[in-house]
Amino acid sequence: DQQVKQNSPSLSVQEGRISILNCDYTNSMFDYFLWYKKYPAEGPTFLISISSIKDKNEDGRFTVFLNKSAKHLSLHIVPSQPGDSAVYFCAAHQSPLNAGKSTFGDGTTLTVKP
Amino acid sequence: DTAVSQTPKYLVTQMGNDKSIKCEQNLGHDTMYWYKQDSKKFLKIMFSYNNKELIINETVPNRFSPKSPDKAHLNLHINSLELGDSAVYFCASSPQGWWGYTFGSGTRLTVV
Numbered sequence: 647d648q649q650v651k652q653n654s655p656s657l658s659v660q661e662g663r664i665s666i667l668n669c670d671y672t673n674s675m676f677d678y679f680l681w682y683k684k685y686p687a688e689g690p691t692f693l694i695s696i697s698s699i700k701d702k703n704e705d706g707r708f709t710v711f712l713n714k715s716a717k718h719l720s721l722h723i724v725p726s727q728p729g730d731s732a733v734y735f736c737a738a739h740q741s742p743l744n745a746g747k748s749t750f751g752d753g754t755t756l757t758v759k760p
Numbered sequence: 761d762t763a764v765s766q767t768p769k770y771l772v773t774q775m776g777n778d779k780s781i782k783c784e785q786n787l788g789h790d791t792m793y794w795y796k797q798d799s800k801k802f803l804k805i806m807f808s809y810n811n812k813e814l815i816i817n818e819t820v821p822n823r824f825s826p827k828s829p830d831k832a833h834l835n836l837h838i839n840s841l842e843l844g845d846s847a848v849y850f851c852a853s854s855p856q857g858w859w860g861y862t863f864g865s866g867t868r869l870t871v872v
Contacts, residue, residue, distance in 0.1 A: 648802075678859050689764070689850050689863030690803070735803065739859040747816055748859055750795075750803035 649673045650738050652751035660759055665723040667754050669736035672717065676738035680748065681710060681721045684733040693734075694721070726758045763787050766851050766864035773841055774872055781836045781867045783851030790856045791815075792834040794826060797848040797866070806849075809834055841871045 651670045659665045669679075677698040682690035696703040696710045696719070703710050709722045723730055733755050737748040764785045773779050785792060793816075794806040807826040808816035814826070823839045834851060848868050852861040 680860055682861075682863075687865065689852070689865045690861075691863070692860040695860060733801075737803075741859070747805050747808060748861065749805075752801045 648752075649676075650736060650749050650751040652734075652736060652754045654754050655752075656755040656757070658757045658759065659726050661728055662725045665721075665726045665730065665756055665758065667721040667723075667734050667736075667756065669719045669721075669751055670717060671719075671738050673738065673740065673749075674717070675740045676749075677741060678739040679710070679712060679719050680737045680739065681708075682735045682737060682750075683730075684735060684753070690735055723756075726756075728758045728760050731756055731758045762864075764851055764853055764862050764864040766849075766867050768867060769865065770868050770870075772870045772872065775841055775843060777841050778837070778839045779841060779869070780838070781849055781851075781869075783834045783836070783864060785832055785851075785853040785862070787853055787855070787862060788832075789853035789862070790831065791854050792828065792831075793852045793854075793861065794834065794836050795850045795852060795863075797850060799847070803850065807834075807836075838869075841869075843871050845869060846871045 680695040681693040683693045684690040712719045733753045735753045736751045739748045791810045793808045795803045806820045809828045812828045825837045828834045848866045851864040
């Protein structure tokens, strides 16, 4: 019962180009979505989020798009930098009944080549 | 001055042993969590505590017992360790009404 899926285990892009990471979900009750970035031997760190009442949220080089009808979200990184190389997890949250519970995808490893 | 700190970072132990992992946060957050990342890389919630009160207990074997002595601490005790318990365990915290977690750096548990 994998409610959040990241179908691309890995992605490789050239420095300066756009990175697009995708995430699909099945539970229509999710109302908040988040992206985390994880370096080796560290815990995930929060990157950007979006509420289900929006379809886009932008923060510097990072933009998250939400398509509720398709139950799909994506993270765009423009321009990509070598320091962006990490594992990216999307997560979905359902409130208020499941307070404090985010369901995570299994991650996409992004490699940005200089 | 780590926001969420877990100890130990690495833990290698034999089957059948009992072990504990400690977690402390200095962010003043109300909610703390334990997540398990298995070999397939999924992060799965195990437990969630809000102000020392257990609010989420997923289908985790009762060999796993969390304890929250105060709002800033959430420890995980595991009895009778099994090979399948080998994983990375992450502690995390979040403030009231916000779902962005602050994670610790993880504890890699290896059961041999």
